Amino acid sequence: MTSPLLSIAGLSAVSDRDGGAPILRDVSLTLERGEVRGLVGESGAGKSTIAKALLGILPRGVRITSGSILFESRDLLTLSAKELRGIMGSDISLIPQDPQTALNPGRRIEAQLTDGLRLKRGMSSGDARRRALKLLEEVHIRDPERVLRAYPHELSGGMRQRILIAAAFALEPKMVVADEPTTALDVTVQKQILRLIRGLQEAHGTAVIFVTHDLGVVAQICDSVTLLYAGKVIEEGRTSDVLAHPQHIYTKSLLAAGPRYDRPDAGLTPVPQAVFEQLRREIGIPEGGR
Numbered sequence: 554m555t556s557p558l559l560s561i562a563g564l565s566a567v568s569d570r571d572g573g574a575p576i577l578r579d580v581s582l583t584l585e586r587g588e589v590r591g592l593v594g595e596s597g598a599g600k601s602t603i604a605k606a607l608l609g610i611l612p613r614g615v616r617i618t619s620g621s622i623l624f625e626s627r628d629l630l631t632l633s634a635k636e637l638r639g640i641m642g643s644d645i646s647l648i649p650q651d652p653q654t655a656l657n658p659g660r661r662i663e664a665q666l667t668d669g670l671r672l673k674r675g676m677s678s679g680d681a682r683r684r685a686l687k688l689l690e691e692v693h694i695r696d697p698e699r700v701l702r703a704y705p706h707e708l709s710g711g712m713r714q715r716i717l718i719a720a721a722f723a724l725e726p727k728m729v730v731a732d733e734p735t736t737a738l739d740v741t742v743q744k745q746i747l748r749l750i751r752g753l754q755e756a757h758g759t760a761v762i763f764v765t766h767d768l769g770v771v772a773q774i775c776d777s778v779t780l781l782y783a784g785k786v787i788e789e790g791r792t793s794d795v796l797a798h799p800q801h802i803y804t805k806s807l808l809a810a811g812p813r814y815d816r817p818d819a820g821l822t823p824v825p826q827a828v829f830e831q832l833r834r835e836i837g838i839p840e841g842g843r
């Protein structure tokens with residue numbers, strides 16, 4: 554059997570800011586080539602910390618205390634800054650959360666889409682431009698010639714998000730980290746963007762870590778899912794299995810809380826307080842602690 558593209562094992566982290574409070578507790582997960590795995594949990598569950606660790610951009614104040622992140626059998630946690638620069642943007646790329654701020658407002662789209670192709674793939678300006686046009690077509694942008702000449706402020710939020718998706722796939726990375734890429738968009742655009750990401754990753758055979766707080770999004774796009782609470786993996790498995798046969802009461806409550814992936818009109822039932830108490834007991838979070 555070949556080893557997975559990504560294997561996170563026993564990853565623990567603490568917050569230096571918060572008196573050493575745990576942020577990640579012994580997290581393990583794997584990602585096969587071409588697989589889409591959802592990383593799901595409420596605010597503070599640790600999703601972004603994992604995503605940032607994968608991108609080599611852990612913030613000051615977050616300290617990894619144990620574990621490894623093997624990407625193609627190399628531990629990202631032990632690589633030098635230079636080695637990480639060689640991987641990031643090239644083998645691993647990001648679809649960011651907020652299309653408003655992720656593009657440089659002072660540069661035309663062409664420059665922003667072709668930089669990586671020229672600098673990291675050694676393409677000529679002409680070849681990079683042709684590749685950028687093709688990428689814009691792949692993300693269904695009409696009149697790509699005009700869009701290449703445009704500045705970000707001339708484009709809608711949905712268009713900008715499509716451009717960021719094109720940029721994430723531009724260098725044919727092996728893994729894309731999508732950090733809540735549809736949160737800032739309205740529901741109809743959200744659906745189109747999810748379909749687009751799924752289409753591109755299938756066409757290119759790219760693996761995706763998809764960060765979201767929404768099990769409905771997981772149902773639409775993810776092959777597998779890892780559910781976190783307070784930095785701990787509560788449940789994981791094939792999406793279809795987890796959604797049809799959730800094992801943990803927390804997963805069951807989240808599915809009941811909706812909005813239901815299969816019944817978008819169903820009402821909201823909050824996760825009962827007793828479930829959070831059980832989670833905290835299981836994880837060993839002290840009364841009033843984190």
Ligand SMILES: Nc1ncnc2c1ncn2[C@@H]1O[C@H](COP(=O)(O)OP(=O)(O)OP(=O)(O)O)[C@@H](O)[C@H]1O
Binds near residue numbers: 568594599600601613
């Ligand atoms: N720079 C930092 N320094 C110290 N602690 C941090 C830092 N950034 C985040 N944390 C802590 O790490 C924990 C997990 O945060 P994280 O952002 O990974 O959660 P999340 O699941 O992504 O939540 P959200 O959906 O709100 O982004 C939180 O308790 C947070 O306070």
